[in-house]
Amino acid sequence: MKQKTTSRKIKILVAKLGLDGHDRGALVLCRGFRDAGMEVIYSGLFATPDRIAQIAEDEDVDVVALSLLNGAHGTLFPRVVQELKKRKINDVLVETQAKERRSTVQTCVEGA
16 A cells, blocks of 8 residues: 655745845845745845744744854854744754854754
8 A cells, every 4th residue: 555645845944134134145045945846935134033933933944044144143043043942943953054153053052
């Protein structure tokens, strides 16, 4: 007997955080994720950590991709993770673009 498998698209939130107004790279990522078959939600510019967590909760996303190029990642990325945890959202992958920023996110997830 054949088993029915249901698969759904990966749902990813691409979030532009803080006062970083450069979104061309984030928009390119949105298109690439979409072309790869993912469902993409874009936060728009100037999203707050609270707003990102709210979108993640409302949309039931699988991944939160953080984009921030102005150097405030050490402050804002931990706040996003705190807001997600405050809402008991523990099953979401939080990712970012640069290696040093990834270690910031990893430290936040492990430490909080």
